[in-house]
Amino acid sequence: MGCGVTKSDQFHKHPSKAVTSIKAAILIQRWYRQYVARTEMRRRYTWHIFQSIEYSGEQAQIKLYNFLGYLMDNFTPSSSERNLISHIFRENEVCRDAEWERYFCYKNIEVPDIYSGPHLTFPLSVEQAVGLVQAFRDKKQLHSRYVLQLLLETWKLLRMLPNINRISTCHSKEITICGDLHGQLEDLLLIFYKNGMPSLDKSYVFNGDFVDRGKDSIEILLILFAFLLVYPSDVHMNRGNHEDHIVNLRYGFTKEVLTKYKMHGKRILKLLQKIFSWLPLATVIDQKVLVLHGGISDSTDLSLLARLDRHNYVSALRPPKRRNTSSAGISIDSDIDEDWSNHKVFQRRASFTFPKPLGTRSSFQNRSLQDFSDRIKVNVEEELETCRRRSYTFNAGINRVEKEMAPCPSTDSVNSDNAKEEWKQVLDLLWSDPMTQDGCVPNEVRGGGCYWGPDITDDFLNRHNLQLIIRSHECKQDGYEFCHNRKVLTLFSASNYYDVGSNRGAYVKLGPDLVPYVVQYQASSMTRELTVRQSVGRTERSALKVLREQLFAHKSDLISAFKTFDSENTGLVSLTDWASVVESVMHLGLPWRMLRFQLVTCKTSDGMIDYNEWFNELAIKAPNTDNIEQGLLETLYRHRSTVETIFRIVDTDNSGFITIEDFRQTWKLLSIYLKMEFTDEAISDLAVTIDVNQDGNIDIDEFMEAFRLTDKKSRLERGRSMFMGTATDLTKLEGDPDI
């Protein structure tokens, strides 16, 4: 018998021991490899859970827009229902620039002596910018006076920038490109620590999505803007799909600003709204590398993008503004809401409803969202028919009511076609994702932009004489990912995005050779202390918790589907049936059978599942809800994120309160649209329950808090789940003691 390979004397002298040792080693190695494979699988499906729920949440955003459109369509202009929401489609004020300057004036804001944060003087120096970073690291908050001042300076600068920045590398200068940061200050600090802060020798490109989801969005913006002001030729920012005030309503940035800046938050938000629309759309490096946030489509045309008026595109969920001239000949901004009636419905629909080719990624469709938008039909013909019908009835209605409005001159239809085309170009740029198949199809998962394939990339790069596209927009486990034959690089800079340990962040350095050099990192000291197994376990628990909530929120649909498989009403279904029912209702494309051990504990001895018992397991308890109608509660829970967004929209002055009357009306509208019957009484009960101080106003936060329907103890789990979806977007901020 031969010897082993170790140097240990032991094995020389005891050959049998050698054999045993080898056996032992192999045993351990085998088990280890199994452990790795299982951990990897858990990580994979956990990721899958987060991502599919995240995307269906984004889709819900677009469905929300269509719901609002439904209101606009079906209520006459003078009705209070329409007025409730219509302000989102129009600016209440039609202002000139001078008036805006007055509105944003910071000069009257006094800084009290007890303020311990940084004081800024303009023009900003690099020491001040660095000092700002340090201050935020020390958890200070910048005073609103300085915030407004800094934002105003930024606004002035941005207005001078072109839509597409063209920059170059040179020997002394590498360019560093960062992807999504999403309010995660720790990651930005880590990048600066590893890579150095921006300077004349250290150019940076920040590729959008600076805000939302994380808790320090405003701080990130202030730091980036400060460096932008100090080094305007060396710091470049591209707009992301989250640099959009309506998206911010849903995903946390609005709330963050209003909470941190109670007095001046509204003004700050308004100014940011303008700034976002003035952020450049893309950056080109050495005429060879294109950096933009989302991606491209088969129609993306850089020269068109370079020419358009980018600040007209305030939000992905608002059609483009048009410059009118007032009678005094001074140009003013206004919405084309006045022209809404005649053809904008059709236009607006067209911008969001692409004909769907066969073979869509149906696994991402969330059935509950169809409640909101059964108007989004699955096939082309129905789609076009709906549009035709809608515009017909709408126009008919308008003609009845608004005869006095002058018909649009024909030039407007030309303008509106241009506007439509430009709109699509910007949308594609901010929202698209790459796919592995060839071609270009609408991105229904996100609800905007498209999926584009490798052939589109090749064609685009050739046409524009480029060699690489660097984009962000999608979270990647390693912080980055190449695709399309290494011609497209996705870069994501928010580590631990879904939860602690879920993914790394990355940034890219580019020298004159234009070969991307990727640096990865993972923020949070907590991660380092966790073993791989622990961090996978933690993320997995988060994902499962969210999934359970989602399942519970669909209880009625699931139960009725179960009943179809349970003709004898035994209350039991087989595992196979259970899995297929759950998928058919949830449409999340998840491996339900694999997840069953974590999702279902009540099984009979022969493997059947008692579905009623299952819901008792999942049940979520909320205080004070006994007197609330069950169906109402479920709807509320399922659509809570959307409900909150609607309330915030209705809250026109961003005060955090809406009147009981508005509340009632909003619910009535929702119930009509969802085709659910809520009695007036049920809604009143709801209102009364949360108007705790009986003053006729409802505190939106309190409302959502009262019905959050989660276990209190799991909310306190670290409190900082970065997961963003339909269910836990609120818990993310609520659990954090700093807010």
Place this chain on the structure above:
Amino acid sequence: MAPKKKEEPKPAPAAPKPPEPERPKTPEFDPASVTLEFTPDQIEDFKDAFQLFDRTPTNEMKITYAQCGDLIRALGQNPTNAEIMHVLGKPTAEDMQSKMLDFDQFLPMHQHICKAKDRGTFEDFVEGLRVFDKEGNGTVMGAELRHVLATLGEKMKEDEVEQLMQNQEDANGCINYEAFVKYIMAS
């Protein structure tokens, strides 16, 4: 006696612990010879997992050869690398990355691995580790274990060893191996 530097040319019975009955000295794995004994429920379970590993753009229900071992392990078996290579038909390194198999090809491979007896019990493990317990006190030196795992058997890479041993050693660099085995087997 000069130690010979070699690793695997041990007689087949000694290396992977259980010699399967269907595997003679010069075996070719013949999928057709395997009778499938899985229940329909089990097969559905495997399909779920298979799908999770499927990375093809159009969801063709195919995985690469390299993924086969991971999938079998993820489903609860713990074959050696040698056993995996055997059921795959001793592919080359290039084959591992480029060749694909579909679900029907996978099933007999999985069945074969599942049928293998003697997967290693808790006691086997502990016995194996006891070999390294010089003082007979229930602990082994972490350093020794690392060395063994990286140099014996189906060697592990340094970072793999690191990951396995993370947080297992006490202040003296010792590992209580019963606890260690429980930890590994509890995944």
